[in-house]
Amino acid sequence: MNTKYIDLIDQSFDFPQPEFKLEEKTLQFHGVNLMELIEEYGAPLKFTYLPQISNNIQRAKSWFADAFKKHNYKGKYNYCYCTKSSHFKHVLDEALTNDIHIETSSAFDIDIVRNLKKEGKITNNTFVLSNGFKREQYVTNIANLINDGHKNCIPIIDNYEEIDLLSQEINGKFKVGIRIASEEEPKFEFYTSRLGIGYKNIVPFYKNQIQNNEKVELKMLHFFINTGIRDNAYYWNELTKCLKVYTALKKICPTLDSLNIGGGFPIKNSLAFDFDYAYMVDEIVNQIKTVCEEEEVATPNIFTEFGSFTVGESGGAIYKVLYQKQQNDREKWNMINSSFITTLPDTWAINKRFIMLPVNRWHESYERVLLGGLTCDSDDYYNSEQHVNAIYLPKYNKERPLYIGFFNTGAYQETIGGFGGLQHCLIPSPKHILIQRDADGNLSKKIFSEQQKSEDLLKILGYNEASQSLDFQKNGNSNGKLHLADNKL
Missing domain, CATH: 3.20.20.10 (Alanine racemase)
Structure with a gap:
């Protein structure tokens, strides 16, 4: 009986595909070993595979050139x-x-x-x-x-x-x-x-x-x-x-x-x-x-x-499944170590679909699940309405961590999510990695931004020591109106 996740994918889709394939039982995206990326940088993690931007531009140019010639x-x-x-x-x-x-x-x-x-x-x-x-x-x-x-x-x-x-x-x-x-x-x-x-x-x-x-x-x-x-x-x-x-x-x-x-x-x-x-x-x-x-x-x-066609297919986000909650007889919630509202806001705002695949454990049995984010907001989830159909993933195993990837997320998600700023429930923005290839096809990676720290968010909120004191005092000459100490923030 075919009960492995790889069997489910083989039965449902043409696989591998140009950007997706398995290598040593783990998922690769445009030849990037995602488990190696996780081992090097951790999760949650966002990345941009820059060559795909040029690839899509050149594809479009070739379609128009062919049509013009024809x-x-x-x-x-x-x-x-x-x-x-x-x-x-x-x-x-x-x-x-x-x-x-x-x-x-x-x-x-x-x-x-x-x-x-x-x-x-x-x-x-x-x-x-x-x-x-x-x-x-x-x-x-x-x-x-x-x-x-x-x-x-x-x-x-x-x-x-x-x-x-x-x-x-x-x-x-x-x-x-x-x-x-x-x-x-x-x-x-x-x-x-x-x-x-x-x-x-x-x-x-x-x-x-x-x-x-x-x-x-x-x-x-x-x-x-x-x-x-x-x-x-x-x-x-x-x-x-x-x-x-x-x-x-x-x-x-x-x-x-x-x-x-x-x-x-x-x-x-x-x-x-x-x-x-x-x-x-x-x-x-x-x-x-x-x-x-x-x-x-x-x-x-x-x-x-x-816009989206240029940059969308270059982006990805990787999360770790932290825990599984059995909420009733039928619903199993896999909780990720981040938030969909903050890192993939279009899933929450307009039910936008992205490609979602596990990074590892493809050769193990699977189950139907729902995916939940870390915030206390009931809308912080990703389910079959946003996905192309029901969500199936390798079965949760506390001893064998599962990592999942969302792909083609490169357009709008950072700006709509307020990159570098406040995030819902103060869930930090994840680390962001840039991936490039040289003329010989060799990969290079660099950190574009580190995961937000507590002090980053507290500074925005005005809690850090360097921020101006918000000491409201009464001004005897202004009919009791309140003013800021030093008259500035």
Whole structure:
């Protein structure tokens, strides 16, 4: 009878897979021996396998190159990285080795751009597409970047006031894009995205604010839908509406030459994941060309803004099963030595799925379990709703510690979880390891951040001796109002 965990996986999925295999009865991820990683650095542990960032960028570039060649598509393809997925320097450094461009979403993003320029990682030829709702500091930072010579910084107009705000601070002529406010799926609470300008208002907006404005040159139309790039009627319908707007605008705006189709490529969230990326790219390119030919306008340069796809599959988290709680006849809770809310917040916030596999003990019998985090919050768990199906793991054995890994966690989890800051129930952020390969394929590892210590959290909370005393005193001259000693924190 096949009762081992390895048998369950073999019966359920094609295994091994390109990034997962067993070596000496333990799991390897892209050739990284995870038990050796645990023995060296302990658990809980987070890691980033940097080569996967470049790998996914190159995959996407090859799909577009193949589609352009097949359809004899006239135009250029530009890969942009959506920095909000992960702002970390090691991520940008790796991504920018692949001749890509950047999409920003806030004022501080521009400070990162300036830092990268100082280091020579990007130049004035690098496109910086500035999305998001722009006010004050963001507008000022964009303007300063353009005024300093970065003419390929293209603010994507999100509302009717941004042209005037930018014009007041930018010296001379500048380029812009316009974001389309796409219509969302019927199941959404809202019908239209809060971002961008409605389909019907794009051409009138161009005529009113850009067409006769000598300072502003329209270069790009930006299209993105919240559910991402999917092979369904909703996506193709929204893309068709976008192309109708593009061709109508192109006929009256000769400077318009680029279409930004945003991001939204899914990443692998189970061993059963199946998405035909090459087909989707081929069909997108084909539809853009077909509509443009029908409307007798030149095909645009195509931009994408892949964020999760760029960095997501590079990340992982490893936990140790501390204890098993039998709560009733059917429910066994495996308690991990960390918290899902703090280290993988999307599992808690949006029931996001990640690949979950044991690191060791694959050749032992298995059981159905639930996974619980350390906090006292009832929502700190990972179960079959977040997983692709019921969770099975090698049977708990107090004498034989079990380690489990969550994979493809590299996008958003650190920023949403508040990296380096306070964590729910003061559960510390785990140690984070960066893994790289040299030209000969040899692995190297370094610690990016140590596990948070008590003093790190106490300092944030104001308990350390160096923090300003919060000694409230009554001021006799202020009608009994309270004030801070020394009037500052």
